[in-house]
């Protein structure tokens with residue numbers, strides 16, 4: 020039997036806050052600005068530096084990261100980062116963290132971030148708290164990672180014994196850090212630690228569409244009231260007329276009718292569009308967790324006692340198969356969402 024004995028970790032060697040700046044097609048994902056806002060507060064509370072690591076083929080808005088609060092940006096620039104390949108990204112970030120030893124590492128809970136963070140935490144043999152809704156420093160200088168647990172019934176306060184203390188934060192959970200045009204710009208370009216990972220080859224990159232559901236201003240969402248996969252076309256037509264995106268409840272993902280990329284809720288994406296139209300969705304707490312912050316909620320449901328009506332600004336009691344096409348027609352005639 021092999022027993023690996025680890026050296027006891029010296030937590031005092033770990034200092035500062037590191038944010039992973041995710042890029043999408045060369046552009047900085049805005050979750051980085053939200054992490055900078057929270058990260059700045061944590062770094063200041065510890066009297067430490069806030070740095071940001073970006074893996075990209077180009078400069079990808081590193082200056083903006085400095086303006087929004089990063090004391091130092093490390094740009095790991097290489098053509099190998101053209102495709103979002105988790106194993107290669109995670110290996111490089113892990114190697115960077117081993118060298119720089121930040122006490123806190125924050126990653127956006129995007130689709131890519133959710134895939135990266137556990138790989139890095141496992142490689143570093145440290146803890147990871149996913150989908151934090153708040154982060155603060157306790158009186159002993161430890162990171163308190165706060166997130167809902169047990170279907171949102173309690174707020175768990177989690178601390179990590181090891182270093183670094185790692186957490187992911189959902190997009191749109193925190194306010195963005197605002198830019199300061201007079202901020203010092205400190206960007207250091209560094210080569211990748213690992214430039215290829217021969218065990219993984221990317222055969223094809225499939226786009227899930229140009230618009231991320233979390234950025235959509237209008238979301239037309241379908242639930243179990245949609246009986247067949249092809250009926251989702253009704254929602255797409257309405258979304259198209261309103262310049263929006265289609266989302267789904269977990270019921271449709273579990274039924275194999277839609278991809279988890281567009282699932283809204285506790286275990287899916289959180290959205291805050293200007294208009295959210297829930298079609299055939301009952302309004303379970305786990306679904307509401309992902310959309311209740313929307314500016315205007317419209318529900319279509321044939322059950323007048325459905326809980327979704329309790330959070331809706333407007334409600335249609337009736338069959339979505341009748342109501343959705345009529346709404347589509349009405350908005351088409353009026354020329355889109357401006358008439359909502």
Ligand SMILES: Cc1cc2nc3c(=O)[nH]c(=O)nc-3n(C[C@H](O)[C@H](O)[C@H](O)COP(=O)(O)OP(=O)(O)OC[C@H]3O[C@@H](n4cnc5c(N)ncnc54)[C@H](O)[C@@H]3O)c2cc1C
Pocket residue numbers: 241242243244245267268269270271282283284285286287288298299300301302303304305306309319320321322325337338339340
């Ligand atoms: C740990 C955990 C995490 C979860 N995460 C998520 C999550 O991220 N997102 C999520 O959505 N769920 C999540 N769930 C599941 C959640 O609890 C519900 O089961 C799910 O949201 C129900 O989806 P639904 O509203 O589409 O289906 P249902 O609850 O079955 O509701 C269907 C609604 O459609 C109405 N309807 C039926 N036919 C029509 C029609 N023709 N016209 C109009 N209305 C009609 C019905 O009246 C009903 O209100 C999670 C559950 C757990 C335990």
